[in-house]
Amino acid sequence: MAALDNDSDSELELEEKQFTIGAHAFQVHVVGELPLETLFALESKRDEISGQRAWPGSLLLAAEISARPALVADRAVVELGAGAGLCAMVAARCGARMTAATDGDDRCLDLLTRNVAANGLDGVVTVSKCFWGRDAPPVGDLVLAGDVLYKRALVEPFLDALEAALAPGGRALLCHLPRAGVSHEVVEAALRAREAAGGPALAAVRAPASAEFGDDCTADDAAAARVYELCLPAADDDADARRSRFAVRVSNLANRVDLSAVQNLFRGCGVALVYRSGPREAVVCLHDESGVGRALRLDGSVVRATAIAVTRMNTGEAGEP
Numbered sequence: 001m002a003a004l005d006n007d008s009d010s011e012l013e014l015e016e017k018q019f020t021i022g023a024h025a026f027q028v029h030v031v032g033e034l035p036l037e038t039l040f041a042l043e044s045k046r047d048e049i050s051g052q053r054a055w056p057g058s059l060l061l062a063a064e065i066s067a068r069p070a071l072v073a074d075r076a077v078v079e080l081g082a083g084a085g086l087c088a089m090v091a092a093r094c095g096a097r098m099t100a101a102t103d104g105d106d107r108c109l110d111l112l113t114r115n116v117a118a119n120g121l122d123g124v125v126t127v128s129k130c131f132w133g134r135d136a137p138p139v140g141d142l143v144l145a146g147d148v149l150y151k152r153a154l155v156e157p158f159l160d161a162l163e164a165a166l167a168p169g170g171r172a173l174l175c176h177l178p179r180a181g182v183s184h185e186v187v188e189a190a191l192r193a194r195e196a197a198g199g200p201a202l203a204a205v206r207a208p209a210s211a212e213f214g215d216d217c218t219a220d221d222a223a224a225a226r227v228y229e230l231c232l233p234a235a236d237d238d239a240d241a242r243r244s245r246f247a248v249r250v251s252n253l254a255n256r257v258d259l260s261a262v263q264n265l266f267r268g269c270g271v272a273l274v275y276r277s278g279p280r281e282a283v284v285c286l287h288d289e290s291g292v293g294r295a296l297r298l299d300g301s302v303v304r305a306t307a308i309a310v311t312r313m314n315t316g317e318a319g320e321p
């Protein structure tokens with residue numbers, strides 16, 4: 001996602017809007033009405049300002065959380081493509097244990113930071129950059145995303161980020177409205193393919209609890225929206241250990257990484273069990289040999305390592321967990 005140039009940037013006027021979601025009121029900065037000439041100037045770059053307003057997907061998801069606070073209570077909540085940040089802020093107000101709002105666009109991150117502060121949620125909602133496919137997201141047991149699939153090319157990177165963000169035993173809620181080329185059929189097919197490949201299970205596809213927010217989310221928007229609910233089974237370490245036959249040692253890590261982060265990192269490689277995780281090293285058992293090759297191609301930035309060396313070992317060398 002390219003950044004807007006400075007000239008266009010200076011023309012983007014922000015306005016403050018009030019949103020009431022259930023019992024919660026928020027002051028949110030969004031992009032105001034743009035003069036016609038500015039719209040023309042931005043025509044080829046409309047995607048870049050897409051997160052700077054509150055879209056129906058987030059509004060519907062936020063309304064659902066507010067109506068069912070048990071969804072977030074005591075959970076570590078991560079929002080992907082948070083835009084103006086309404087979902088994350090509602091989650092925090094509804095009792096999430098930890099709330100992380102992420103977006104891949106720097107302009108949105110500025111807006112998010114501003115919105116979080118304006119609603120007294122500084123230090124309660126953390127804001128960080130997660131550009132899908134480039135940055136490792138924070139890990140949570142509830143992952144939220146509203147209206148993030150507006151181009152077909154975003155589907156797979158987004159689902160990669162979602163899988164990376166979802167802790168074992170966790171749940172994800174994606175509220176989608178059909179947008180250019182991303183119909184519900186496209187989303188459902190992508191989710192079912194992921195499930196078949198060992199990703200999170202598609203537990204439900206349903207209409208959101210209806211809610212209207214004037215022009216920001218009309219009755220037609222609500223009728224077009226679907227909530228996709230995904231679940232990742234809790235890790236069954238014993239069963240995994242029985243299946244594991246290969247081990248790799250990941251060394252030269254710059255930072256200490258905790259067990260769940262390493263396990264999450266290796267999930268796409270068929271990780272069976274993380275045996276050890278120390279300040280500079282982790283030992284991981286993989287289900288099959290093909291995972292060893294995939295582990296060797298790990299991107300060092302994912303675990304903030306200066307360099308990662310992955311060495312194949314016999315499982316006997318891995319020692320006791």
Ligand SMILES: C[S@@+](CC[C@H](N)C(=O)[O-])C[C@H]1O[C@@H](n2cnc3c(N)ncnc32)[C@H](O)[C@@H]1O
Nearest residue numbers: 050051054055058081083104105131132146147
């Ligand atoms: C249509 S907006 C929705 C924003 C917000 N969720 C809402 O419903 O109001 C899509 C959001 O996805 C973010 N996004 C798009 N591509 C992304 C990528 N590759 N990585 C991370 N975020 C991305 C945009 O910056 C934007 O904030």
